[in-house]
Amino acid sequence: MQDVSIVIAGFGGQGILSAGKFIATAALLEGREVSWFPSYGPEMRGGTANCSVVISDLPIGSPVINDADVLIVMNGPSLDRFISHVKPGGLVIVDSSLVLNIPDRKDISLYRIPASTLAVEAGNITFAIIYLLGCLAKQSGCIQRESFEAALTDALPTRHHHLIPKEMAVFDIGGTFLNEN
Amino acid sequence: MSNRVLMKGNEVIAEAAVRAGCRHYFGYPITPQTEVMHYMATRMAEVNGTMLQAESEVAAINMVYGAAAAGARVMTTSSSPGISLKQEGISYIAGAELPAVVVNVVRSGPGLGGILPAQGDYFQATKGGGHGDYRNIVLAPASIQELYELTVEAFNLSDRYRMLTMILGDGALGQMMEPVEFRDVEPIENVAKPWALTGRKGRSEHNTVTSIYIEADVMEAFNNKLQAKYAKVTENEIRVECVDCEEPEIILTAFGLVSRICRNVMQLAAKEGIKVGLIRPITLWPFPSQTYAEIAAKPSVKAFLDLELNCGQMVEDVRLAVNGAKPVHFHGRTGGNLPTQHEILEHIRTLAGRNA
Numbered sequence: 001m002q003d004v005s006i007v008i009a010g011f012g013g014q015g016i017l018s019a020g021k022f023i024a025t026a027a028l029l030e031g032r033e034v035s036w037f038p039s040y041g042p043e044m045r046g047g048t049a050n051c052s053v054v055i056s057d058l059p060i061g062s063p064v065i066n067d068a069d070v071l072i073v074m075n076g077p078s079l080d081r082f083i084s085h086v087k088p089g090g091l092v093i094v095d096s097s098l099v100l101n102i103p104d105r106k107d108i109s110l111y112r113i114p115a116s117t118l119a120v121e122a123g124n125i126t127f128a129i130i131y132l133l134g135c136l137a138k139q140s141g142c143i144q145r146e147s148f149e150a151a152l153t154d155a156l157p158t159r160h161h162h163l164i165p166k167e168m169a170v171f172d173i174g175g176t177f178l179n180e181n
Numbered sequence: 182m183s184n185r186v187l188m189k190g191n192e193v194i195a196e197a198a199v200r201a202g203c204r205h206y207f208g209y210p211i212t213p214q215t216e217v218m219h220y221m222a223t224r225m226a227e228v229n230g231t232m233l234q235a236e237s238e239v240a241a242i243n244m245v246y247g248a249a250a251a252g253a254r255v256m257t258t259s260s261s262p263g264i265s266l267k268q269e270g271i272s273y274i275a276g277a278e279l280p281a282v283v284v285n286v287v288r289s290g291p292g293l294g295g296i297l298p299a300q301g302d303y304f305q306a307t308k309g310g311g312h313g314d315y316r317n318i319v320l321a322p323a324s325i326q327e328l329y330e331l332t333v334e335a336f337n338l339s340d341r342y343r344m345l346t347m348i349l350g351d352g353a354l355g356q357m358m359e360p361v362e363f364r365d366v367e368p369i370e371n372v373a374k375p376w377a378l379t380g381r382k383g384r385s386e387h388n389t390v391t392s393i394y395i396e397a398d399v400m401e402a403f404n405n406k407l408q409a410k411y412a413k414v415t416e417n418e419i420r421v422e423c424v425d426c427e428e429p430e431i432i433l434t435a436f437g438l439v440s441r442i443c444r445n446v447m448q449l450a451a452k453e454g455i456k457v458g459l460i461r462p463i464t465l466w467p468f469p470s471q472t473y474a475e476i477a478a479k480p481s482v483k484a485f486l487d488l489e490l491n492c493g494q495m496v497e498d499v500r501l502a503v504n505g506a507k508p509v510h511f512h513g514r515t516g517g518n519l520p521t522q523h524e525i526l527e528h529i530r531t532l533a534g535r536n537a
């Protein structure tokens with residue numbers, strides 16, 4: 001398994017940093033090396049948020065990502081900001097309910113999932129990022145389904161554990177979308 | 182299944198301190214290290230320790246001074262502007278020869294600066310910061326695992342030499358998460374502290390902790406004693422990591438997080454046939470000068486490239502150590518920016534004469 005570098009970006013409050021933590025925890029549970037590096041600063045709900053996750057079988061050099069294998073975005077400005085950082089052949093997953101612009105790069109795999117709309121329909125807006133993570137797991141193979149489920153159990157407070165079966169169903173739906181490029 | 186857990190650097194600092202037997206923590210909140218205090222608030226209650234949010238950084242460092250004088254394992258943490266406020270106390274702690282641990286999760290400066298990661302406090306940490314002829318042991322971790330191990334070690338070093346040990350981190354190291362594997366039992370050195378202010382307890386003389394010496398000769402003798410101690414620390418405690426330094430063309434040198442960006446760049450350079458080595462000081466004071474001198478003497482080495490998140494601070498120590506044997510170049514970023522692998526590689530290509 002190769003190193004995978006993942007940038008997740010969007011608005012504060014969308015679960016961007018938590019999503020990174022779920023992935024990092026899942027990879028850790030698989031016994032791999034991992035780093036999670038957040039944007040931090042005068043951040044607030046509605047402001048921008050992003051984090052970088054690196055997964056590797058070897059000790060991780062830089063936790064700071066210059067060229068990403070995967071970009072997951074949940075708002076338009078983040079797509080504009082990070083699209084040029086994706087490696088040729090990289091994977092770009094966008095919440096198409098919120099990101100209306102379409103990247104003009106043809107050298108990437110593009111998955112557009114109306115995640116926020118689906119999440120509202122499923123009854124919980126916080127599920128939106130889970131559709132995108134399901135797509136990430138399916139298309140990149142960087143984490144296993146079982147370890148993601150274990151990571152949710154590990155990372156979420158007990159009071160949210162009743163949501164996990166529903167989140168896993170959402171995760172699976174995320175894996176069914178097709179490449180648009 | 183190992184027992185590695187994913188934790189933030191700031192939380193690891195706090196957990197490591199508790200594991201090292203620290204039962205007194207005094208602090209004042211400042212981004213990007215406030216999580217240390219958050220964690221301590223819960224953790225100290227569990228171990229019957231003290232977490233006290235002082236009224237200011239100045240108060241916090243003087244509480245450290247007091248607890249250290251009483252022989253306790255004690256720590257304070259802050260970030261750059263807060264560490265500036267603590268400098269008077271740090272000098273007094275040095276003057277009173279007390280063991281204490283201070284963590285600086287460095288942010289960008291000068292002044293109030295910004296809250297993003299930087300290394301602009303290298304001079305302050307290694308060259309004094311407060312007044313008078315004193316030194317702190319300064320440790321520079323590069324990963325969360327090392328942050329844990331060095332925080333534990335900081336308490337041992339402090340007790341062993343009756344000195345303040347500073348962990349010089351940065352905002353990124355404090356905020357990022359990586360797996361950390363805690364030991365079952367920490368290697369705590371239980372150093373006797375017969376000098377501590379714990380009451381006379383039947384001794385004929387009471388102990389005195391002071392940093393005031395009015396007589397010139399007495400003050401000078403005390404300074405000489407400190408210098409002898411610092412010489413001993415320099416002899417015994419230098420730590421440095423050298424990577425691929427057998428027959429390199431270019432030597433990168435960096436401490437903390439920047440050294441990890443360098444490791445990625447080394448792989449990129451290797452693909453282009455440029456042999457690049459890395460010297461990473463783990464102790465910034467005492468500085469591993471000898472290592473630099475030895476590697477500078479290698480015929481294969483064309484140049485050094487020092488990388489820091491400042492305008493050129495450690496590079497002065499590197500140049501003193503290399504002593505003109507080879508050119509020492511500098512590449513710095515500030516304001517919270519980190520150098521990209523590409524820009525470092527570009528600099529290496531130029532130094533190696535590989536640019537078209």
